[in-house]
Amino acid sequence: MASVEIDVKYVAHLARLALTPDEEKQLGAQLGNILGYIEKLRELDVSKVEPTAHAVPMVNVTRVDEVRPSLPHEAALRNAPKQSGGLFVVPKIVE
Amino acid sequence: MPNQLTISELSAKLANREVSAREATQACLDQIARVDGQIKAFISHDAADALAQADAADKALAAGEKKPLLGVPVAVKDVLAVKGQPLNCASKILGNFVSPYDATVVEKLKAAGAIVFGRLNMDEFAMGSSTENSAFGTTRNPWDTSRIPGGSSGGSAAAVAAQECVASLGSDTGGSIRQPAALCGCVGLKPTYGRVSRYGLVAFASSLDQIGPFTKNVRDAATMLGVLSGVDPRDSTSVPQPVPDYTKALTGDVRGLKIGLPKEYMIGGLDAEVKAAVDVAVKKYAELGAEIVEISLPHTDYAVATYYIIATAEASANLARFDGIRYCQRVDGADPIELYCKTRGAGFGPEVKRRIILGTYVLSSGYYDAYYLRAQKVRTLIRNDFLKAFETVDAIVTPTTPTAAFKAGEKSGDPLQMYLSDIFTISCNLGGICGMSLPCGFTANPKLPIGLQLLGKPFGEAMLLRVAHAYEQATSWHQETAPLRRWSSGRERKLD
Numbered sequence: 001m002a003s004v005e006i007d008v009k010y011v012a013h014l015a016r017l018a019l020t021p022d023e024e025k026q027l028g029a030q031l032g033n034i035l036g037y038i039e040k041l042r043e044l045d046v047s048k049v050e051p052t053a054h055a056v057p058m059v060n061v062t063r064v065d066e067v068r069p070s071l072p073h074e075a076a077l078r079n080a081p082k083q084s085g086g087l088f089v090v091p092k093i094v095e
Numbered sequence: 096m097p098n099q100l101t102i103s104e105l106s107a108k109l110a111n112r113e114v115s116a117r118e119a120t121q122a123c124l125d126q127i128a129r130v131d132g133q134i135k136a137f138i139s140h141d142a143a144d145a146l147a148q149a150d151a152a153d154k155a156l157a158a159g160e161k162k163p164l165l166g167v168p169v170a171v172k173d174v175l176a177v178k179g180q181p182l183n184c185a186s187k188i189l190g191n192f193v194s195p196y197d198a199t200v201v202e203k204l205k206a207a208g209a210i211v212f213g214r215l216n217m218d219e220f221a222m223g224s225s226t227e228n229s230a231f232g233t234t235r236n237p238w239d240t241s242r243i244p245g246g247s248s249g250g251s252a253a254a255v256a257a258q259e260c261v262a263s264l265g266s267d268t269g270g271s272i273r274q275p276a277a278l279c280g281c282v283g284l285k286p287t288y289g290r291v292s293r294y295g296l297v298a299f300a301s302s303l304d305q306i307g308p309f310t311k312n313v314r315d316a317a318t319m320l321g322v323l324s325g326v327d328p329r330d331s332t333s334v335p336q337p338v339p340d341y342t343k344a345l346t347g348d349v350r351g352l353k354i355g356l357p358k359e360y361m362i363g364g365l366d367a368e369v370k371a372a373v374d375v376a377v378k379k380y381a382e383l384g385a386e387i388v389e390i391s392l393p394h395t396d397y398a399v400a401t402y403y404i405i406a407t408a409e410a411s412a413n414l415a416r417f418d419g420i421r422y423c424q425r426v427d428g429a430d431p432i433e434l435y436c437k438t439r440g441a442g443f444g445p446e447v448k449r450r451i452i453l454g455t456y457v458l459s460s461g462y463y464d465a466y467y468l469r470a471q472k473v474r475t476l477i478r479n480d481f482l483k484a485f486e487t488v489d490a491i492v493t494p495t496t497p498t499a500a501f502k503a504g505e506k507s508g509d510p511l512q513m514y515l516s517d518i519f520t521i522s523c524n525l526g527g528i529c530g531m532s533l534p535c536g537f538t539a540n541p542k543l544p545i546g547l548q549l550l551g552k553p554f555g556e557a558m559l560l561r562v563a564h565a566y567e568q569a570t571s572w573h574q575e576t577a578p579l580r581r582w583s584s585g586r587e588r589k590l591d
Contacts, residue, residue, distance in 0.1 A: 011455050014459060015411060015455040018436040019440060027448065027452055030449060031452060031456070033510075034453060035453075038466070040400055041401065044476070046473060050475055051468055051471030052471055052478055053302060053471060055289075055553070056287075056334055056553065058289075071196065075196075076195065078195055079195075080422065081419055081423065090431060090434075091427070091434055
C-alpha cells in the first residue's frame with residue numbers, strides 16, 4: 001500500500017483550520033496512509049460509468065413560493081457569539 | 096419497571112392505565128441515575144421537561160386519545176434539533192448552542208405523543224465507530240463496560256440496551272445506527288435515503304445521512320419507522336412515497352422468499368464466532384422456508400475507499416458553517432480568516448479535523464477528478480450491484496460487523512483500522528438502500544452481542560421488517576438483557 005504525500009499546511013489553509021505543528025505532522029502521516037488505501041479505486045475501469053451524486057435521483061424539487069412564518073429575529077440571534085442592534089458582529093472586512 | 100418494556104408492551108399498559116406516562120418517564124430517569132455514571136450514554140437530560148411532557152401525555156391518555164407513541168419515552172442523539180434544548184454534536188465547538196426549532200423527526204415524535212428527552216452521546220459530528228471521538232467522554236457498552244458501544248450513535252444504542260429509554264433515534268451515514276445496534280444487542284434500522292426527512296439533523300455527508308430508530312425488537316422498529324417516515328417540504332431530498340403501516344408487514348412468514356448471501360462478505364478478518372452465528376441464522380431462514388441464494392456484490396471491496404472520499408468531501412463542505420460567526424464558541428482573530436481558523440482549530444476534535452482535511456484535499460484543485468468524481472463512479476457500480484441482486488432476491492443477509500464490541504482504546508490510534516470496522520455497513524449507504532441490524536447470538540467469553548444485518552430494496556422497509564421479524568420470532572436473542580439490567584431489580588453489582 002503506497003503512502004501518498006499531502007501538503008497538510010496548504011490544505012488546512014483551504015479548510016480554514018488552524019493546526020499545531022504536531023497536528024500537521026500526525027495528520028500528514030495518517031492521511032498518507034488513508035490515501036494510500038484509497039488508491040485501490042484506480043484498479044477499476046470507470047471510463048464508461050456515470051457518477052452517482054445522490055442515490056435517489058430527483059430533479060427540480062420545488063415548493064410553492066409563498067410567505068410562511070420563519071424564525072423570529074431573537075431566536076435567530078440567540079446563539080450568536082457577538083451581536084449588537086439585532087445584527088451579528090464580525091471583524092472588520094473592508095478598510 | 097416500565098423502562099424495561101418494549102413500545103408495544105408499554106403502550107398497552109399506558110392505554111389501560113396500568114402505568115402512567117409519568118411513571119414510565121420517571122423509571123427511565125431513575126435508571127439513568129442508577130447506571131449512566133458507568134454507561135455515559137447521555138451527555139445531558141432535562142428531567143423537568145421530560146416529566147412535564149409525561150404529565151401532558153397522561154392528560155391525553157385520560158381523555159382517551161390514541162396516538163402511536165403516546166406516553167413513550169424516546170431519547171435522541173445529540174445531532175438532532177429539539178427546540179429549547181442544547182445541541183452539541185458531541186463537539187466543543189458549539190458551546191452553549193440551544194436549538195431554535197424542532198427537527199421534523201422530533202416534531203413527528205411529539206405529534207405521535209412521545210416524550211422526547213435527553214441528548215445522547217456520539218462520535219463528534221457523527222464521525223467515528225466507537226463513541227471515543229466525543230468531547231464529552233466515551234460511552235461504555237452495557238454488556239461489558241471495558242468495551243465501546245460502537246458508533247457513531249453509541250449513546251443511542253447503549254441507552255436502549257441499558258434501559259434508560261424505551262427507544263431512541265440515531266443517524267446512519269456509513270453504519271452509525273446498525274453497527275452500535277449490533278454491538279449493544281438492539282435493533283437498529285437505517286431507512287432508505289429519502290424515506291425520513293433530515294430537516295433539523297446536523298449534516299455530515301448529505302448524500303448518505305439518514306435518521307432511524309433504535310428499539311428492543313422489530314415490532315417497535317416498525318412502529319417508530321411509521322411515525323418518522325414521509326415527505327417533508329423542508330427537506331428536498333425526502334421522497335414522496337406513501338408510508339404504509341409497517342406493523343402490518345410483520346406476518347412471521349418468510350416461506351418462498353429469496354434471501355441472498357453475498358460471498359464477498361465472508362472475508363478474512365471476520366471473527367469465527369460472528370461467522371458461526373450468521374451461518375446459524377441463515378440456516379434458520381432456510382428452516383423457516385426461505386430460499387437461500389448465493390449472490391455476488393463484486394464491488395464490495397471498494398466500498399470503504401469510496402465512502403471515505405465521498406463522506407469526507409461532503410463533510411468538509413457541510414462543516415464550513417461552523418465558523419464562529421452565527422454560532423459556535425468564537426476565538427477572535429485580527430481578520431475574518433484568522434477568526435475562522437482559530438475558532439475551528441480550537442473547537443474541532445482530531446477525527447473531525449482529519450476528515451475535514453481529507454475531504455478538502457480530495458475536492459481541491461487538480462484532485463477532484465482523481466478522487467471525488469472517480470468515487471462517485473464507483474458508487475454507481477456499488478449501487479448497480481445491489482439493484483442487480485434485488486432482481487432475484489427479496490433481502491440480503493450479512494454480518495453487521497466483522498467482530499463483536501472491541502475494547503476502548505483498541506483502535507483509536509489507527510484511523511484506517513477504525514474505518515475498516517464499518518466494512519459491512521458502508522455499501523448500504525452508498526447504494527441508497529435500506530438496512531437493519533438485529534441480535535443473532537453472542538460470543539462465548541466474554542458474552543457480547545452479535546448482529547445480523549439485513550439489506551432491502553430502496554423503499555422496501557416493509558419487506559425488510561417482515562424478514563427481520565420472522566427470524567426474531569423464531570429465536571430468543573432479543574429477549575436477552577445486558578447484565579446491567581439486573582441493577583434495576585435491586586441486585587446491584589459492581590460494573591468494572
